[in-house]
Amino acid sequence: MDRSKDIALLSSWIDGADKITTVSHARPDGDAAGSSAGMLGYLTACRGKDAVALFPDPVPDGTAFVLEGMKSTTNQGEAAARLQSTDLLICLDFNTFSRTEGLEALLREFKGHKVLIDHHEEPDTDAFDLCFSDTRVSSTCELLYGILLGMPDISGDPCRLPMPAARALMTGMTTDTNNFANSVGPGTLSMAGGLLSAGVDREDIIDRLYHSERPNRLAAMGEMLSSRMRLLPEGAAVTILPEAFYQRHSLLDGETEGFVNLPLSIKEVKLSILAREEPGRFRISIRSKRGVSARLLAKGFFHGGGHEQASGGKILIPDDIPDAASAEEYVSTITARFLQEQDAAQNRK
Ligand code: 5GP
Ligand code: MN
Numbered sequence: 001m002d003r004s005k006d007i008a009l010l011s012s013w014i015d016g017a018d019k020i021t022t023v024s025h026a027r028p029d030g031d032a033a034g035s036s037a038g039m040l041g042y043l044t045a046c047r048g049k050d051a052v053a054l055f056p057d058p059v060p061d062g063t064a065f066v067l068e069g070m071k072s073t074t075n076q077g078e079a080a081a082r083l084q085s086t087d088l089l090i091c092l093d094f095n096t097f098s099r100t101e102g103l104e105a106l107l108r109e110f111k112g113h114k115v116l117i118d119h120h121e122e123p124d125t126d127a128f129d130l131c132f133s134d135t136r137v138s139s140t141c142e143l144l145y146g147i148l149l150g151m152p153d154i155s156g157d158p159c160r161l162p163m164p165a166a167r168a169l170m171t172g173m174t175t176d177t178n179n180f181a182n183s184v185g186p187g188t189l190s191m192a193g194g195l196l197s198a199g200v201d202r203e204d205i206i207d208r209l210y211h212s213e214r215p216n217r218l219a220a221m222g223e224m225l226s227s228r229m230r231l232l233p234e235g236a237a238v239t240i241l242p243e244a245f246y247q248r249h250s251l252l253d254g255e256t257e258g259f260v261n262l263p264l265s266i267k268e269v270k271l272s273i274l275a276r277e278e279p280g281r282f283r284i285s286i287r288s289k290r291g292v293s294a295r296l297l298a299k300g301f302f303h304g305g306g307h308e309q310a311s312g313g314k315i316l317i318p319d320d321i322p323d324a325a326s327a328e329e330y331v332s333t334i335t336a337r338f339l340q341e342q343d344a345a346q347n348r349k
Pocket of ligand 1: 313
């Protein structure tokens with residue numbers, strides 16, 4: 001895909017802007033934090049811009065290190081004031097403003113140029129003035145890496161990327177691929193090679209991401225695997241994590257990240273669905289193996305969406321279920337029926 005014209009346009013908008021603001025999605029993951037920090041690192045060090053990253057919710061401790069030394073906020077009032085004086089808005093790792101939840105109304109009102117850089121299906125292109133959208137890349141970080149390499153001052157040489165940006169991009173790509181397990185293409189590995197040759201310390205990133213857990217997380221994982229996960233004969237694993245589970249293990253925000261992937265290591269499990277209880281709702285995470293669409297399950301039944309093999313959504317109380325105790329039955333019934341229908345459709349082909 002030739003993006004050089006779009007990159008030249010973005011570069012000219014950057015030239016013309018004093019204050020640039022980025023924004024990413026609610027409950028930011030590593031790709032959201034990494035792409036925001038990658039963009040900020042570039043804009044400040046290479047283009048001398050005043051750049052601030054907005055997030056609807058705090059970035060979890062595990063990935064917040066990429067934003068060290070950068071300006072970011074989750075405060076609504078600060079976000080509103082910042083947008084008043086912003087010349088250019090860059091939206092990272094989401095396809096529609098509704099994924100920014102509490103910030104949605106403010107962002108929609110923003111009058112300056114809005115740029116989208118994202119890798120989700122069905123981008124709301126009408127809401128943006130310029131869209132970089134590619135669902136084939138591993139991560140928004142990979143897409144942004146390609147865009148930054150196309151900038152006139154970087155001209156294809158990853159060694160010209162400022163180190164905080166390079167490190168952040170490697171971090172976000174690593175978490176979104178689940179450390180090179182999913183959605184890895186030739187471009188992902190070229191990016192990793194380019195960033196390593198630029199001097200990014202990958203071992204340090206791995207230590208920070210995967211070797212810095214608290215024992216609480218492992219104890220919670222043990223309970224999940226031994227007594228929370230239910231296997232359905234249709235090839236699904238259903239896991240409900242009630243609020244009491246989070247309290248029992250004193251878990252912090254983001255500390256059950258990745259739990260939804262664990263059941264996929266069982267041969268017969270084609271799809272894993274995990275529901276986390278929050279006040280008035282459950283948050284749903286879905287992961288699937290090739291051939292089963294996590295996205296259609298999230299979109300069709302859980303007010304959500306995402307990627308083919310990784311998606312999310314929610315269950316609302318009382319709209320969908322009368323009370324929290326009904327969640328397991330509800331999720332199991334919907335998931336079993338979904339897999340039976342997918343199987344039937346496959347057999348008809
Ligand atoms: P996670 O399970 O890590 O929270 O989310 C996995 C993926 O599902 C995200 O990268 C995002 O693409 C998608 N996703 C999660 N929650 C939602 C949601 O509420 N709505 C939509 N449309 N997508 C979601
Ligand atoms: Mn992403």
